[in-house]
Amino acid sequence: MESGLGLGRRTEEMRREWREEATWEGVVGVGLKVKPTVEGREVVGVVRRERGGGGGVEYEGAVKEDGRGPTIWDVFSHTFGKISDFSNADVTVDQYHRFPEDIQLMKDMGMDAYRLSIAWSRIFPNGTGEINQAGVDYYNSVIDALLAAGIEPYVAIYHWDLPQALEDRYNGWLDPQIILDFTTYAETCFEKFGDRVKHWTTFNEPHTISTQGYDTGLFAPGRCSILLHLFCKAGNSATEPYIVGHNVLLAHATVADIYRTKYKQKQHGSLGISLNVIWYEPATNSTEDIEATQRAQDFQLGWFLDPLIFGDYPSSMIDRVGSRLPRFTKAESALLKGSLDFVGINHYTTFYAWHNTTNIAGVLLNDTTSDSGAITLRNIQKFEAHRTQGMDDPNSPLIPLKSALKDEKRIKYHNDYLSNLLASIKEDGCNVKGYFVWSLLDNWEWSVGFGSRFGLYFVDYHDKLKRYPKDSVKWFKTFLASEEENQQRDIQTHQPQIEPQLSHVHVEL
Numbered sequence: 001m002e003s004g005l006g007l008g009r010r011t012e013e014m015r016r017e018w019r020e021e022a023t024w025e026g027v028v029g030v031g032l033k034v035k036p037t038v039e040g041r042e043v044v045g046v047v048r049r050e051r052g053g054g055g056g057v058e059y060e061g062a063v064k065e066d067g068r069g070p071t072i073w074d075v076f077s078h079t080f081g082k083i084s085d086f087s088n089a090d091v092t093v094d095q096y097h098r099f100p101e102d103i104q105l106m107k108d109m110g111m112d113a114y115r116l117s118i119a120w121s122r123i124f125p126n127g128t129g130e131i132n133q134a135g136v137d138y139y140n141s142v143i144d145a146l147l148a149a150g151i152e153p154y155v156a157i158y159h160w161d162l163p164q165a166l167e168d169r170y171n172g173w174l175d176p177q178i179i180l181d182f183t184t185y186a187e188t189c190f191e192k193f194g195d196r197v198k199h200w201t202t203f204n205e206p207h208t209i210s211t212q213g214y215d216t217g218l219f220a221p222g223r224c225s226i227l228l229h230l231f232c233k234a235g236n237s238a239t240e241p242y243i244v245g246h247n248v249l250l251a252h253a254t255v256a257d258i259y260r261t262k263y264k265q266k267q268h269g270s271l272g273i274s275l276n277v278i279w280y281e282p283a284t285n286s287t288e289d290i291e292a293t294q295r296a297q298d299f300q301l302g303w304f305l306d307p308l309i310f311g312d313y314p315s316s317m318i319d320r321v322g323s324r325l326p327r328f329t330k331a332e333s334a335l336l337k338g339s340l341d342f343v344g345i346n347h348y349t350t351f352y353a354w355h356n357t358t359n360i361a362g363v364l365l366n367d368t369t370s371d372s373g374a375i376t377l378r379n380i381q382k383f384e385a386h387r388t389q390g391m392d393d394p395n396s397p398l399i400p401l402k403s404a405l406k407d408e409k410r411i412k413y414h415n416d417y418l419s420n421l422l423a424s425i426k427e428d429g430c431n432v433k434g435y436f437v438w439s440l441l442d443n444w445e446w447s448v449g450f451g452s453r454f455g456l457y458f459v460d461y462h463d464k465l466k467r468y469p470k471d472s473v474k475w476f477k478t479f480l481a482s483e484e485e486n487q488q489r490d491i492q493t494h495q496p497q498i499e500p501q502l503s504h505v506h507v508e509l
Helices: 008-021 072-077 095-109 133-148 164-170 177-193 206-214 240-267 287-310 315-324 330-336 360-365 381-388 408-428 471-492
Strands: 044-049 113-117 152-158 199-204 270-282 342-355 375-379 435-437 457-460 466-469 505-508
Touching: 072 164, 095 133, 095 466, 095 471, 133 152, 133 177, 152 177, 164 177, 177 199, 177 240, 199 206, 199 240, 199 342, 206 240, 206 270, 206 287, 240 270, 240 287, 240 330, 270 287, 287 315, 287 330, 287 342, 408 435, 408 471, 466 471
Parallel strands: 044 342, 044 435, 113 152, 113 505, 152 199, 199 270, 270 342, 435 505
Antiparallel strands: 342 375, 457 466
């Protein structure tokens, strides 16, 4: 195929290599380099690209329709100065009313999986109590429409949109009561949707929940203590992120235990968690920089992955955070250990890490960032590549529609990223499962509002939210159609078929 960017030959070679090298087990993602075995089960690593998921907040809109209760993001986005473009999530891209159209867009592209999240406050408007049947009906309609289109739903139970009622009642994730209430909500999802949903994630990016919501205050509920509370009205950046992370981990483990004991056997599904990963490389080969790199990894990925694999936090966190870090009981540790069928990886970028004896940030801010202890981060070339290869484009009224649809940089980005995934299979022995694309549509991007455009489809915010395909849509469509032809040829010639990667390029919302 020809992409118009000189990528056709390289892409076809990569496609052939996928068929020769890839192995498949039906779960979307990419295997981690190190695959620990827990209780006799392999923990499968899963990768999806780019943002930490597009939950209901970013896409759905309809915040006051059909019984939905307010969330912490509704309150946060209506607070002056919290969103960079002063927008809110009341409408976003209106997928609540337009999901049939969006599913058709995916089907037309040849996508076969879709990652969505369920809004807690659509099921329980007050966080607990009576179930809102209209919310259940809505997600039943979405799930049924996906399956009818041949698209497998991958469902996140929680994507940052805590019901405001629970925040008002007991400060949400800061109180252990949240574990019980989240468990009730999650089990309701299993009961209502588990006969059709076979892939669940409990939480999307607990690290972001803990740090952005309770350390920097840049995300809802906007709690922090940096700069003497000049930015946030309440919070403690030195303690609250660890309390929140602790409760999230216990909520995940509790839900995972219930799913395994009550639902997994009869529903034949899997349950995991999605973690955001920033990879670190030592700036030099010195012992200090190597140790600093490991410390950075511990406070990023290890904070949430280690308890799920080993039953406890990394030793560097225990040593450095001390009494501010809640500890697990023996029973909690046993519940956590191995409480996942897969790990979803949201990979952003890579940094250098090196030892910094001054640790000025810790002196000034006293937050969780400084707890990683005497490290300084510096962007490397991969970060520049990420930015210049065009995953997000600026939302500017000065850019004409015709120009906005020409996203050659995005095409090159996905082609290059898929090429590197292939290298991870051949050179590192990773078990590649698939590739989630962020994102189907331009959408409301949390604290930056409508300021960035990540979509394969351009959304005209000034003309009834019309969707227009960018050139990357045509690229993916041709890419996937070629794979379909290859599969049919394999079947007709009675050759053993290895399911190709490109039939498993998925759109995430």
